[in-house]
Amino acid sequence: MRWRARAAPSRAKERANISFFIFIMFFAVFGVIILTELLLLERPSATGSTRSKYNDELPNWEGRTETGGDGGDLPPPAQAPLDAVWQPVASTRFRFYVYSAYVERRTLAAVRVIAATRTRGADSVICRMWLPDNRTLTLKARVKPIRENWNLKYSATYVLCLLRETGVKPQETVGASLSVLASTAQHRPPTNQLIVLDTNPRKGNEETLHVCVKPFHFSYARSDWLLEWFELNRLLGVSHFYMYNESLSAPVTCLIEHYRKQGLVTLLPWKLPIVSKVEIRTEGQFAAFNDCLYRSMSAAGWLLVIDVDEVVLPRRERTLSALLTALRAAYNPPSKAPSAFLFRNAFFYLGWEDDAEAPAPLLTSRKTRRWAAPHAVKNRSKYALRPRDAVELGNHFVWELAPGASSVGVPTDRALLHHYRMACEYGGQQCLTVPSTVDRTAHRWADDLLKRVNAEKDTYLKTCPT
Numbered sequence: 125m126r127w128r129a130r131a132a133p134s135r136a137k138e139r140a141n142i143s144f145f146i147f148i149m150f151f152a153v154f155g156v157i158i159l160t161e162l163l164l165l166e167r168p169s170a171t172g173s174t175r176s177k178y179n180d181e182l183p184n185w186e187g188r189t190e191t192g193g194d195g196g197d198l199p200p201p202a203q204a205p206l207d208a209v210w211q212p213v214a215s216t217r218f219r220f221y222v223y224s225a226y227v228e229r230r231t232l233a234a235v236r237v238i239a240a241t242r243t244r245g246a247d248s249v250i251c252r253m254w255l256p257d258n259r260t261l262t263l264k265a266r267v268k269p270i271r272e273n274w275n276l277k278y279s280a281t282y283v284l285c286l287l288r289e290t291g292v293k294p295q296e297t298v299g300a301s302l303s304v305l306a307s308t309a310q311h312r313p314p315t316n317q318l319i320v321l322d323t324n325p326r327k328g329n330e331e332t333l334h335v336c337v338k339p340f341h342f343s344y345a346r347s348d349w350l351l352e353w354f355e356l357n358r359l360l361g362v363s364h365f366y367m368y369n370e371s372l373s374a375p376v377t378c379l380i381e382h383y384r385k386q387g388l389v390t391l392l393p394w395k396l397p398i399v400s401k402v403e404i405r406t407e408g409q410f411a412a413f414n415d416c417l418y419r420s421m422s423a424a425g426w427l428l429v430i431d432v433d434e435v436v437l438p439r440r441e442r443t444l445s446a447l448l449t450a451l452r453a454a455y456n457p458p459s460k461a462p463s464a465f466l467f468r469n470a471f472f473y474l475g476w477e478d479d480a481e482a483p484a485p486l487l488t489s490r491k492t493r494r495w496a497a498p499h500a501v502k503n504r505s506k507y508a509l510r511p512r513d514a515v516e517l518g519n520h521f522v523w524e525l526a527p528g529a530s531s532v533g534v535p536t537d538r539a540l541l542h543h544y545r546m547a548c549e550y551g552g553q554q555c556l557t558v559p560s561t562v563d564r565t566a567h568r569w570a571d572d573l574l575k576r577v578n579a580e581k582d583t584y585l586k587t588c589p590t
Contacts, residue, residue: 203317204317205301205302205317205318205319206317206318206319207224207225207318207319207321208223208224208392208393208415209223209393210222210223210240210394210395210396210397211223211315211316211317211318212315212316213241213247213249213304213305213306213315213316214305214306214309214312214314214315215305215306215308215309215312216241216247216249216306217247218241218242218245218246218247219240219241219242219278219397219398220239220240220241220242220246220247220249220304220306221239221240221241221396221397221398222237222238222239222283222304222316222318223237223238223239223240223411223415224237224238224318224321224415224418224419225237225238225285225302225318225319225320225321226238226320226321226322226323226418226419226421227294227295227297227298227320227321227322227323227324228284228294228323229294229295229323229324230512230515230526230527231515231526231527232284232286232288233286233287233288233293233294234284234285234286234287234294235251235253235263235284235285235287235294235297235300235302235320236282236283236284236285236418237251237282237283237284237285237302237304237318238280238282238411238414238415238418239267239280239281239282239283239304239411240278240279240280240281240396240398240404240408240411241267241278241279241281242277242278242279243269243273243275243276243277243278243279244269246267246269246281247267247306247307247308248265248267248306248307248308249265249267249283249304249305249306249307250262250263250264250265250304250305250307250310251263251264251265251283251285251302251303251304251305252302252303252305252310252314253285253297253300253301253302253303253320254300254301254302255292255296255297255300256296256298256299256300257296259292261290261292262310263285263286263287263290264285264286265283265284265285265286265304266282266283266284266286267281267282267283268281268282268283268284269281269282270282270410270411270414270516270523271516271518271523272405272410272518272519272523273404273405273410274405276402276403276404276405277403277404278398278403278404279404279405279410280404280405280408280409280410280411280414281411282414282516283304285302285304295322295324297320298320298321298322299319299320300319300320301317301318301319301320302317302318302319302320303316303317303318304316304318321418321419322422323418323421323422323512324421324422325421325422325425325511325512326422326423329422329423329424329425330425331425331426331445331449332363332364332423332424332425332426333360333361333362333363333424333425333426333427333428333444333445333448333508334362334363334364334365334366334420334423334424334426334427334428335357335362335364335365335366335427335428335429335430336365336366336412336413336416336417336420336427336428336429336430337365337366337367337368337429337430337431337432338368338406338407338409338412338413338431338519339368339369339370339394339406339407339408339409339412340367340368340369340370340371340372340376340394340432341370341371341400341406341407342371343371343372343373344371344372344373344376344432345372345373345375345376346376346432347373347375347376347379349432349433349487349544350376350379350380350432351379351577351580351581351584352486352487352488352573352577353432353433353435354383354388354580355573355576355577355580356435356488356566356569356573357435358388358576359443359569359572359573359576360435360436360437360438360443360444360445360569361443361444361445361446362428362444363388364387364388364389364390364420364423364424365383365388365389365390366389366390366392366416366419366420367380367389367390367391367392368391368392368393368394368407368412368415369391369392369393369394370394370395370396370407375588378584378587378588379584379588382580382583382584382587382588390419392415394407394408394412396408396411409519410517410518410519413429413517413518413519414516414517416429416517417511417514417517418511420511421511421512424511425510426444426445426448426508426509426510426511427508427509427510427511427514428444428506428507428508429506429507429508429509429517429519430506430541431506433543433544433545433546434469434506434541434542434543434544435488435541435542435544435566436467436506436508436539436540436541436542437539437540437542437565437566438538438539439536439537439538439539439540439565440538442568444508444539447538447539448465448508451465451534451538462529462530462531462532463509463510463513463514463525463526463529463530463531464507464508464509464510464513464514464521464522464525464529464530464531464532465507465508465509465531465532465533465534466501466502466505466506466507466520466521466531466532466533466534467505467506467507467508467534467539467540467541468498468499468500468501468505468533468534468536468540468541469498469499469503469504469505469506469541469543470494470495470498470499470540470541470542470543470563471494471495471543471545471555472491472492472493472494472542472543472544472545472563473491473493473545473548473555473556474487474491474544474545474546474547475547475548475553475556476491476493476556476560477493478490478491479491479492479493479562479564481564481567482567482570483567483570483571484570484571484573484574485574486570486573486574486577487544488542488544488566488569488570488573489566489567489570491544492562492563492564492566492567493560493561493562493563494542494560494561494562494563495558495559495560495561496558496559496560496561497559498536498540498541501521501533502520502521503520504520504541504543505520505521505533505541506520506541507520507521507522507531509522509531510529512526513525513526513529514526514529540563540565542563542565542566
């Protein structure tokens with residue numbers, strides 16, 4: 125009995141030691157995995173280079189070899205600067221692409237570059253800029269992930285090329301040529317060249333309304349609906365559309381070209397070499413939203429951020445422009461008026477029955493049954509905002525406004541986001557059984573809309589495939 129009394133504590137101590145050893149080994153293995161992910165994911169080549177594998181496929185740069193330590197005497201590259209093209213940053217450990225560059229004069233003195241790279245642990249970079257007066261600057265840069273990245277490996281990103289301590293004012297950078305370079309290889313020839321675009325709002329555009337949509341993909345092919353969507357938004361006061369093309373069907377390409385020739389559409393290429401939904405959120409859509417924000421800033425008084433299956437319909441006013449003016453006029457003094465208005469979402473499922481009272485053979489006239497209870501603000505909502513007062517856009521709300529600006533939700537008796545959804549977001553047909561109501565607000569525009577759709581169809585089908 126005495127031996128057993130001694131043996132039991134001994135065995136318990138032995139088990140405790142084994143458990144502690146397993147615990148230590150688990151965290152040791154976990155630590156090795158994390159270090160491998162951060163440091164050895166893209167291994168150096170046999171020559172000791174730290175460039176990523178994707179850099180081996182970059183085109184040769186035809187500019188001159190850089191000399192000098194601070195960039196002050198470096199000649200500009202021979203290649204003309206580009207805009208709205210994804211260009212690589214060479215010699216980085218992880219993929220790093222830049223798309224466009226804009227003057228930033230509100231939150232800090234800088235040039236703001238729209239980019240995409242690693243969400244965490246991104247490579248350190250610098251900016252080299254060739255000013256229109258032939259001065260050359262090497263600038264410190266801050267890499268800032270755009271917040272709505274869904275914790276995926278890659279993210280839409282801002283690169284802020286900082287002008288502080290240079291003596292250069294933001295407005296002096298308009299038209300400059302800019303390259304983003306890896307800090308570890310800042311004397312290598314650059315593999316990207318951007319032109320710096322102005323963002324200063326032009327006078328006379330305070331009430332203009334433009335629309336921004338996320339990139340088209342999967343060879344988007346709903347040409348009949350897109351024509352109706354274009355014309356309804358034009359009836360609502362929209363005067364310009366910014367669109368990004370990853371892939372479009374031939375009929376939709378021709379339809380958009382029809383509107384582009386009228387000066388109504390800016391269609392930009394969008395071939396981001398990062399795997400959508402696996403490495404980065406849908407086609408890098410948050411880079412597109414924020415490029416649209418800064419691209420529209422000088423020309424648009426208002427920017428409406430929606431998808432092509434959504435329309436914001438006012439309940440009292442005839443146009444969205446009139447609604448936005450009325451909403452701001454309700455605030456006294458005017459300086460207290462919000463800079464962004466959020467519209468609540470209601471699904472109009474295309475699987476629900478057609479309206480027997482539809483006044484026109486249009487989707488918005490036929491599909492009038494919707495969710496009885498719209499979503500809360502910031503849950504699937506979309507918004508209109510003053511571009512000059514925004515810093516960072518998200519999908520359903522504005523992440524960051526300029527100092528002093530604010531946003532507010534719009535009551536559903538003033539406006540509602542009509543979301544004409546093709547399929548149930550949860551799969552199956554259970555969504556069709558949710559409490560619903562008939563909402564015929566869209567019938568207010570049916571007669572005028574049908575005339576416009578038929579007129580545009582007669583014109584563009586003369587040159588476009590059916």
